Structures are given as structure tokens and as C-alpha cells.
Amino acid sequence: MKGLPSLLASFSLPGALFSHYRRHPLQLLALAVMIVLATMLWTGVNHLTSQARASLNQSEQAVAERQQVVRDDGQMLAVDDFVALRLVGVCVMPWLEVTPETGNRLVGIDPLAAYCFGSRNRPSPALDQPLNGKPFLDMGVATAIKSRDSRLYLLTPDTTQTADLPGGYQLTSFSTSPDTGELGDSFLLNLEALGILVLLITALLLRSVYLLGLVQRRDSFALLHRFGVSPDRVQRWLVFEILALALMCVVPGVGLGRWLAAGLGGGFGQALDGLFDIPLYAGQGQGWAMPVLVMLAVVVIACLGDLLLLRFRERLSLILPKTVYSGLAALLLVAGLAMAWLAPSLPWVFIAVALVFAGAGWLAPYAVARIARWCAGRSTKPLALWRYRELAVLARRLTLPLVALQFALAMVLAVQALVTTFEDTFDRWLGQRLEAAYYIEVPAGADGRQAAEWLTRQQTNTPGLQWHRVMRGQAQVTGTDNANNPQVDVFAVAPVGALIRSWSLLEAADQHWEALDSGSGVMINEQLARRQNLSVGNNLKLRLGNQQRVMPIQGIYPDYGRPVGEILLSAETLPDSFNVRFESFSVTPGKPGIAQMTDALQGIWQVEALSMRDNGTIRELATSVFDQTFALTRAMTLLTLILAAAALLMMGWVFFSTRAWYFRLLVAWGMSQRQVAGQLLRLALLLTGGIAVLALPLGIWLTWVLVHRINPLAFGWTLPMAVYPAFWFELGMLSLAVGLSIAALMRRQLGRPAVAPVSASALTGGER
């Protein structure tokens, strides 16, 4: 007889272990479903992140500064110029800007001509896309559109040198909007951080479901132990079991995630997938191996990490009282908060975020339980007492899914605030920089002063005319702590009129515009202020041309485009020795319209055509390309939230089910089923509402870290921090909806007879 159990154990240990799932197939299903869903989520998010990155890169390339070829004589370019340049071997691509009689501005391009832009074998990625008409379309189609206005540009790669050009042509810069590179990079950095958070959330969810099953199998483990099976062997089989299950579930999960991302990614990505055999757009460079391996690792660590940790802890006899744990968690939280505040560099901020999340996640369920107990202590009604006590039990029992939901809520909050802030900031900043309706370049060799004089004369009798002259160049900041005096960009305007005065400033002295206008002061961008530790009232020493100047700082303005420092000053004060690299006019023509103005300027400058840009449409173009990225980001966070909510729903339901006996006890004690259901509803709502309330400060803090800590450290500027209470309300409603769903499920459960628990142990819902 003695040999039989060990014989059995040696041959059918896996069978014995698995028999649990034969009896409880739903548990196995739940675990499998959770692995599939978690994998799907993370793969989807990963895909969407890379898609967001791709679309951002694409949009950047679409609007980034390029070179163009123009005629020496200032004439408009035509197809003949394109042909002449191509026939001598210059790589040029036509870029036809068309403003249709109705609708937004469109750009006609020729993908065939763009081929020479690419690397040797591949066309330029920015243009390696079907021309879907928004805003790019084929030259032929663009030419055929009835338009109010159209203008041909000939773009050329950066590698083209002036020497390559035939006579009569020269190179100038070409850009469709201010450079958005930095803003985009910042956004991507934040996306990466959020992607890691998603992975953490999925790990928590997985762990919660797995632990639930493990607890219920404790009896079978004990039995096996009595049969003489060593715990090590059981653990080895558990590792094997979870690996096998993970392998079976991760692969379809990755497939589903890709499918999901493709679906969310929308028509654009899909169209590309279909046209080329390789996925060009949706999840660039993302194979199957990486997500599968990452998710396998996550599953194993999430499910079995504690096995190892437990042994470790036993060995070190690290079993501490609960108060010590919560004290430790509070310490982590405080340390993280302090570190985030003081962190000198990015890695420290990320560590701080990790600490705060660990601390907050650890504390949150304790906090709910503590608050519930405190409420219970103050309640005089027995039902209220009972409810708060149950809440405390629930909060501790559902720790992992609750923390996951809390993190997900916090993340969604932060992402919403971040995305909205980015959108607003971007929009406002573009609006500020593109305040004037038109932007007219001063042709090479022409005199800007004449035009300025003419515009000044017009000012008096032209209602609505607003303009200023812009001269750009460089200056050197001197007298800084830095040994090497930094070069800064100069943005000189005159007159300092309404177009400039509408800029919003981060910080300003009294009468700052007047001071700027009179030349008795300068303004600097945020980057310069942060880097040189300058603030309003400080004196800025700089070398302009051959002159040394000391000017007080009158204001600091936000500038998200480039990392370089910039000074804004009145063009009237520029010394003659200042090297003007670029000159233009920003004009809102007012009543007479732009045509009259361009005619006059063409007359003054003796040219047949002007290089002129319609700022409204530039703005449209630039903002439209960001929209998709923002939409994808929102989709990704929403997905996380949905999964976290689903997990809490499932766990909540499982937990409530184990406790069903006690809820039915209330019926046996004379409460009607309706009353009991009402109590359960209040309980569930308290729980999910409570966690939403706890997620709020975490979410706001995360937003603050993203915009006020990570951005300045990475890029040298901050974003304005905004909060969106309406969205908090929406999230609160969502949490309550989860509570409602749990209560609804339980109400069904109440109608069925419950089996009396055999013992009052934690396994069967009897914990306190």
C-alpha cells in the first residue's frame, strides 16, 4: 500500500495537478482568457505605439524643413523648370500647393519623381504611401482641380549642392510649418513610459487571476505533500503548466492584438498592408517573436514570481507585521514623491515614478480597508457597519485587480490630460507663430525696408491691416557661466504690433511690449531661460553683429519647436553689422485683400511672383497630421482601462460568489432579496468608486510628472499643466458602471441556492 501513492504520484502528478482544472474548467478558462486578453492588450498597445511613432515620423517628414530650388529671376516655377533640372540630373520633386475653390488646401506630388529622394533602393518613406487625397494627391489630379490659387515648388534633397544646379537657379529652404520635431519626440517618450505601465497593469491582472486559482488548489497541494511529493516537484510542474498554458494562449493573443491594432489603426494602415506584402505602417518592424517572448516572460514572472519570492522570504524570515508593510509602502510613496520633485535627470524621474506607483499600489487597498473600518467604527446602524466591514474585506481580497484598475484609471487620466494638453499647446503655439494670415518672403536682393515703408504708409488708411517685418539671424550670449558663449537665434520684428502682442508669455515685466518696441529690452524663449537660468528682470549680455549689448529681459515666451535658444527683439535696434540670414513679412491684409498687397509688393521689389504662404492652411495641414496620433493614443489607454475593468468585474464576481452563502444568510435572517441586492449594489459601488477616487491623485500626479518633470529634463521646456474635471467625472461613471455590473451579476447569484461552506476558512469566503 505504501508504494501505491508514490507510484501514483510519480506517474500522474501532472494528472493529479490538472484534475483541479478538470473539476473547475471555468478557472482554467478564466486564466486562459486573461492571458489571451492581456497579451492582446499589450501587443495592441505596442503596435499602436509604434504606429503612433510611424505616423508622427511621417507627419514630421511631411512638414519638416526641406530644400527647394527657385529661379534666380524670382519667377514662378513651371513644369519646364522641373524638366530642365531633371535633364541635367538634379533630383527635384514637384510640390504643387492648390487651394480649391471649395475645401482645404491640397498638395500635389509625383511619387515617381520622389523616387530619387529615397535611399538607393527605397523611395522616401514620407512619400512611400498611397496618395489618398488628404492632403497629398497626384500631380495630375491636383493640376486638374479648379483652384483659387496654386503654386509649384520644386523640392530637392538635402544632399543637393548649389554647384549641382544649372545657371539661373538657386537653393533656398522650404518648410510647410514650424518644426514639430521636439514636440513629437516628447510625446513619444511619454508614450514609451505609458507602454511600460500597460505591461505592469497586465502583469497585475494576470497575477490576480492566477493566484485565485492557486489558493483554491492549496488543498490538493497539501494532499500531494502528504503523499510524499516534494514541493519542489509540484513547483516544477506548476512552472511547466503555466508555460504550456502561456504558450497556447500568448500566440493567439498576439494575433488578436495585431488584428485589434490594425482595426484601430484604421484604413490608412490597412490600405498599406494590402498594397504591399509587408506591414509598412501598422506596427512597423514588429514581428511575432518579440511580443510572444515578452508576454511569456510576463506570464511566468507574474504567476510564479511569488513562488520564488516566497521561498526567499521564508529563508530570510521576512514575515513582518502588516503595519510595517504599510509603513514601508508609505515610505516608498513619500520617497518617490520627493525624488520626482528633486530628480536631477530622467532615469531618476522614472525610478521615482516606479516608487510612487509601487507605494500607491501597495497602500491603496489598505487605505480603502482602513477608511472602511474607520467608517464602520462610526456607524450606528448594523447594516452600515456590516457594509463597511465587508468593504474592508473586499478591498484586501481584490487587491491586485483593484490596483490594476487604479493604475489604469490613473494612466487614462494622465494620457487624456497629456494628449489634450499637447493638442491645445500645439494648436495655440502654432496659432501664435502663425498669427498673421500670410507670410511673404523678401526675395533675394530685394529691399525689405522699402516694403516696410510702403506698409507703414498703408497702415493709416487700410482698416484691418496688421503686419510686421521679420529678420532672422544669430547672436552670441556672452557673460554667462558657460565658458563657451552659446549661439542663439535672433527673431527680430518691427513694428512690435498686435500680431506679436497677442503672444502669450510665461513670465513678463510691466510694460513689456512697450519696452520691446522701444528697443530697451528683449524677450527670450523658455529653453534659453531654463538653460542659462535667466528670468524676467535679469540683464542679457549679447553680441549682435559687431556690437556688444546689455538688455533687460522683459518676458519669457514658450517655444516648442526647437531645442535652441531664441531672442525676440525689435528689428529697429539691430545694428547694421547684423547679418540678416532671412527676411520676411507677416501680413494680415485687412479689407483690400491679399491680391492688392502682393501686386504692390511685386511692384516695389520688381519681381513677377512672390514666395508667399497662407498660414491658415499651413496650420490646418500641421494639425491634421497630429490628429491620428492623438486618436491612437486615446484608443490604447481606453483599451487598458476596459481590460482592467473587465478583470475587476471577473474577480469581483468570483469573490462575491465565494461569499454568496453569507449574502444569503441575510435572506435567512429576514431581509428580502431586493434589500440584499441593494446592499450588494452599495457595496460594489463603494468599492469601485473608492478606487476611482484614489486613482485621481495618482493620475494628476502622473500628468504633472509627464509635463513638468520629464519634459523639462528631456527637452528644456514645460507644457502648461491642465486638468479636465469633466473627464474625471466620465471615469468615475465608468468605475461605477463596473460596480453596477458586479452587483447585477451577484443579484442573479442570490436567486440560486448557495451551498453552505464546510469551514469558515479564507478559501470559502469566510475571511474577515
Next chain:
Amino acid sequence: MAESLLAVRGLSKHFVSGNETVPVIEKLSFTLGQGQSLALTGRSGSGKSTLLNLLCGLELADAGTIVLQGQVFETGAKIARQKAMKWSSLRRQQIGVVFQEANLMPALTLLENVQFRAQLAGRSTASSQDWLTRLDIGALAQRYPDQVSGGQRQRAALAMVFAMEPALILADEPTGSLDRHTADEVTQVLFDLQARYGCGLILATHDAELAAGCQQHLDLGHLSSL
């Protein structure tokens, strides 16, 4: 015989299992006087628990009449909802139910449990601590159910039931999970208190010795009516 507390006439209950209808209780009739006790015996599955559930309205009979404290429950006589409310009210104030295990809310202390039950029944909570003391667990009042032994838990369950001053106690194997010695003690307390406070008692048990302590005996094993 004293004035009737409970009268059961022609009570039937069956369960549907697959295509088959399995009768559990068939045309059962009996009466129980005020302050009387009835032992309910029978093999496992003979319907003891089902009968107790029928007698407190947790389940509804297929046929028959139950008259409890003058309130008449007939099958199909009234709409279910009203009947359910009547049963709820009776359970809250008149019928104390004791199960084999898990009679206490795990998140409440023993005292809180007793108070909770008393308040639900509309009784004063002033005597809750006394009840625990009377059941020899007064010192454990602030403990939680999982901090005391099985026997102590069942004593607390009895304290709860008596604190609600019921007319009828339905006990379903109340000592089934206790050792002999503890079971005897708990049973003794139950009988003493029942006798002292004059409430009716229906005790489902498979223990012949326990059954012998009751004034009446109903063996469901034979499925016959008394």
C-alpha cells in the same frame, strides 16, 4: 396539546432532475404546539433541509398548506411576492434559523453579530452581551468568528437566535461539525434555553440520541406522515 404554533398539511416538494421529477417531500402533515420540540430524522437526502427551508419560506412548496402563528401559506393562494414578504417578515422576527456552520457574518465580531441579528428583528441590543455570557462566551464578545472554536461559533449562533426572541427555531444539524463532547454541551444549552423561553424547535439531525431529547419525532426516512 398546547395551542398550535405550526400546522403543516399535505406538504409536497419535488425537484426536477433532467426529465425526471424526484419527490422529496410528499403529502406531509404534522403540527407543532407552542414551546414544543420536534426532531426531524432521516438519511442524508431524505429532505430534512428542504423541509426546514419550506418551513421558513426560503423555498416554496409545490402543494400543501403551512399555518405558522396563525398566518396561512397556501400554494398558489397568493401572489408570490406578497408571500415572500410575509415570509421575510416572519424570518426577521419570529423564526430563528441555525445551520450546521457559518451562521455568523465573518467580518463582524461575535457581539456585533448578535447585535446585528437583534436589530434586524427589531429587538433591543442591550441584552446582546448577556446572551453571549449566558452561553459561556461572554469573554469572546470582541473576537471574530474565525478566532474562536467551532463549538464557540455555534454557541454564538444560538445567542444570536435567542437574542431575537423567536417563536420558532429551525436548527439544521447544528452540532453536525462538532465533536461529541462539544455537541452535547451545545445541544444541552439549546434544549435548556428553548424550554426556558418557550419557543418551538424543529431540529433536523441524524443523531438518534439527540432526537430522543425532543418531544416529537418525525422520520423522513419513511416518507410517511404522522
Next chain:
Amino acid sequence: MIRHGMLLLTLFVFLGCSSDNSDEGFAGLAGVEQSVRLDTPYLQPGSGDQLNFPEDFGPHPQHRIEWWYLTANLETTKGEPLGLQWTQFRQALQPRAVSESAPAATDWPLQAAWMAHAAVSWKGQHYFAEKLARGDVGNAGATAAPFQVWLDNWLLSGNEANDRWQLQAAGDGWNYDLTLTIEGEPVAHGEAGFSAKSASGEGSMYFSLVDIAIAGEVTLGGEVLEVRGKGWFDREWSSQLLKTGQKGWDWFALHLNSGDKLMAFRLRDESGSFLSGTWLPAKGAPVPLGADELNLKELERREGVPVRWQLSVPDYHLAIELSAPPGDYLNSGLYPYWESPVSVSGSHQGEGYMELTGYAD
């Protein structure tokens, strides 16, 4: 070579689709395009079609695809062999009758797309460049008289008598500038120029110039090489693409030391293949070779590409082996294919060119 047509078409299906998409908002315009397509069908080459000179040196806008194809086996002054290729393809997106005038360049029409390839193979190195352009704008096109084929700064141009050509092409860090002297008349392949490409009768119009003396300069990374040698020029046009199931193409053009020449090609099919060729004796008229008169066998592959072949034409006592020199001769453009010189050994000695498509996956 036909494979290029198909690949090119894929590119333009994509372009075509995109312009269709953008046409959605301009329904009238799309309708006009449709009716043009119906009025002017693509012409299909068929048995009985004749070659016309000099017109056939120029483009055939009512045919879907065509190419001008030069391969050359040259030698530097030091006697080192140097292979050279220049090709220009035209792919119609919309057929146009010859009588019809070309659309205005200012409309940026998209009736045809052009692609040009240039390659130099020397000392085991392979230099390749590719250019794309839309037709009818001006920077890419072809004319019959004077004979010119150009794309950007790559240009093949003939003199008035069309017996002396100049060819310039350039890649990244290399270029060539050659003078070609045309000796002999165009050779019509197949049936008076109609060359069948499948057993069921699909085919193309196909002629070659097989006696071309070449001299000029090839510049590779600053090194200027004087070269001279002989070339082979193909003209081919059709409206049919590879039949479904046809996987690729093996093509050989050989100059034998005996003075004879041979063109042979095989279209590979899932079930088998279609073999055809032309025997060009040193003296006398060209002889079309049918599938049963030619034997072609792969001998050895290099990274998936057959680089050594056995070829025999029993009727002319030809049993030779063809081998590519060491190196990788993949033209790695939008549609990769193999284009390498070959040396001939066996019953005959000689040299030539080999083009292999459909192996590059």
C-alpha cells in the same frame, strides 16, 4: 523581361488606385478617364504583325509595356572584362492611339510611367542605378527619328542615319559615356518580329541589333576606364503580361567566337516552361528555334540563382556551358532581378549576357 512589365504594373496599379481614390471627389473627371479607356483599347501583338522602321525604334503608346535594352561585353585597355547594361521601360497606364497627340506637359499627365536601369559589372563588383519618371512631362520619353531615349540625364541618342549612338548614364559615384556603332540590320525574332511567349499564342513584338561595336569611358569611383567591345540591343513591346502561373524568365544573348549568335529564352511555369530562341548564323538568315530544337538545363546555383547552365541546339551542333563570373549581379531596385555577363565554353567559345527573373525572393 516581361516580368519587369508586370512588376512595373504593380507599382502603377498602386498609383492608379491612389489617383482613383482621389478622384472620388471629382466624379466627372473619373468618368472622362473611363471613357477614354474604352475608346482606345490596348493593341495586342499577334501573328502576322510587321515591324516598321524607323517608327518601331520609337514608343508604342497604344501598347501596355515596352523596353529598350542594351547589354554589352566590354574590355578595358588592360584586357579585363567589363559588363554593362542600360535599359529603359515604358509602362502605359492608359493607352493612346499613335494618331492622338500627347497630353500637355503642364497638366502633369499620368498616361505612362518610365523606369530606367543602368548597371556596370567589373571585377566581381556590380554597380546598379534606377530612375523613375512620369511620361509626357518632358524629362522622360523616346522618339524614333531622331532616335532618342531618355530619362533625366540618362540619354541614348542616334545620329541622322541612326548608325551611330551615344549613351550616357550615371549612378552614385559612377557613370559611363559610350559610342555605339551599329553594324548590320535589325534582326526580327519569331515570326517576322512576333515572338510567341506561350504555347497559347500570347507574345510580343521583338527585334534586336546584334552587331554593335562599342567604345567609350566608364568611370568607377574616380577611376576612368577606357573600354571597348560589343553589344546587343533589344526592342520589345506588348500589351500582355506574364500569364498567371508564369513565374519568371531566363534570357540569354550570346556572341560566339565562330561569328554565330544565339538568343534563347525560357518562361518558367508552375507546370513546365516555354522555350524559344533565334539562331543567328555568321552568314545567312536568322532561324527561329522552337521548344524542341533547344535544350536548356540548370547546372549550379549561387544563393538561389542558377549561375551555370547547359544549352544545346543539336541542329547546329551547339553544346555549350554558360557561366556567370564570381560575384553578385542582382539589380536590387524596386524589382530585383539578375543581370550578368556570361562566358561560353564547350563546343563553342564566346561571351554574352544572361538575365534571370523570379529568383530573387
